[in-house]
Amino acid sequence: MTNNLLKGKKGVIFGALDEQSIAWKVVERCHEEGAGLVLTNAPVAMRFGAINKLAEKVGAPIFPADATSTEDLENLFKNATEHFGGKIDFVLHSIGMSINVRKKKEYTDLNYEWMQKSFDISAISFHRVMQTLWKQDAMNEWGSIAALTYIAAQRVFPDYSEMAESKALLESFARSFGYHFGTHKKVRVNTVSQSPTMTTAGSGVKGFHEFFNYADKMSPLGNASAEDCANYCVFLFSDYSRMVTMQNLYHDGGFSTMGMNPAVFGL
Ligand SMILES: NC(=O)c1ccc[n+]([C@@H]2O[C@H](COP(=O)([O-])OP(=O)(O)OC[C@H]3O[C@@H](n4cnc5c(N)ncnc54)[C@H](O)[C@@H]3O)[C@@H](O)[C@H]2O)c1
Numbered sequence: 001m002t003n004n005l006l007k008g009k010k011g012v013i014f015g016a017l018d019e020q021s022i023a024w025k026v027v028e029r030c031h032e033e034g035a036g037l038v039l040t041n042a043p044v045a046m047r048f049g050a051i052n053k054l055a056e057k058v059g060a061p062i063f064p065a066d067a068t069s070t071e072d073l074e075n076l077f078k079n080a081t082e083h084f085g086g087k088i089d090f091v092l093h094s095i096g097m098s099i100n101v102r103k104k105k106e107y108t109d110l111n112y113e114w115m116q117k118s119f120d121i122s123a124i125s126f127h128r129v130m131q132t133l134w135k136q137d138a139m140n141e142w143g144s145i146a147a148l149t150y151i152a153a154q155r156v157f158p159d160y161s162e163m164a165e166s167k168a169l170l171e172s173f174a175r176s177f178g179y180h181f182g183t184h185k186k187v188r189v190n191t192v193s194q195s196p197t198m199t200t201a202g203s204g205v206k207g208f209h210e211f212f213n214y215a216d217k218m219s220p221l222g223n224a225s226a227e228d229c230a231n232y233c234v235f236l237f238s239d240y241s242r243m244v245t246m247q248n249l250y251h252d253g254g255f256s257t258m259g260m261n262p263a264v265f266g267l
Helices: 024-034 042-050 049-060 070-084 112-134 163-185 208-218 227-239
Strands: 010-014 036-040 090-094 139-149 189-196 247-252
Touching: 010 024, 010 070, 024 036, 024 049, 024 090, 024 227, 036 049, 036 070, 042 049, 070 090, 070 112, 090 112, 112 139, 112 163, 139 163, 139 227, 163 189, 163 227, 189 227, 227 247
Parallel strands: 010 036, 010 090, 090 139, 139 189, 189 247
Antiparallel strands: none
16 A cells, blocks of 8 residues: 655664564555665664565665664764765654563662663664754754654553653653754654554563553554554654654554553453
């Protein structure tokens, strides 16, 4: 299906690791909608090799970049604008990782060095991406920048651990940088708060499968899939959302507004 919503637009997409990745679906949908793309991921992610398959499919180059390295990001956006022969219209930040979660540390016994690393990878990287784009003046006017987040930034989901604080920080960066990017460059910045989704990052959270089913029952529309999220990102990168900025947008089948759903108890 295509409506050419992104025809003539050029975008950089972070975070496609494998076919389950939300970013993977976003790449496929943006390509179908006519966008020119550059793909990027951490140099270590290149070892898995799957991203090469995706790049080939959509005819996009891959410029690896560790999102915690300013130098890598500078090279990435320099290469991207050279490749496009002009500025960038949209950027997706789809990056998340917590060492404490991965090592199954309890929330009451977190390792602070790992916590700093988690914040650096999952949240500060978003500021770093935007600051690099800003300094290089690499975004076109009326461009769109988005990052993926989760409702644990607002409500308590114990097993999400320090990723809750990572997401709170990420969402705050979207608002604060959204002011600067909007005022000076007419670029919008938003976060998309997505339903639980079966991916490498998602399944790393303790009890994820049970929680996935709970959220599915709690949400009147059920969980939003990665494909649904990709469609929503297409909208955010298209001209139809040009006046939406500095928002945390729930894309969760209604979960965030529910208090109780009898379906959870099988009623
Ligand atoms: N899966 C879910 O349930 C869910 C729900 C809401 C939001 N999200 C968010 O969606 C985003 C994408 O996650 P996903 O679920 O598709 O999982 P994923 O594991 O497929 O994607 C995470 C990506 O982050 C990349 N990454 C990690 N460290 C990096 C670094 N230093 N530099 C550059 N990239 C790095 C990984 O290589 C990977 O591609 C994350 O921000 C995640 O928190 C996921």
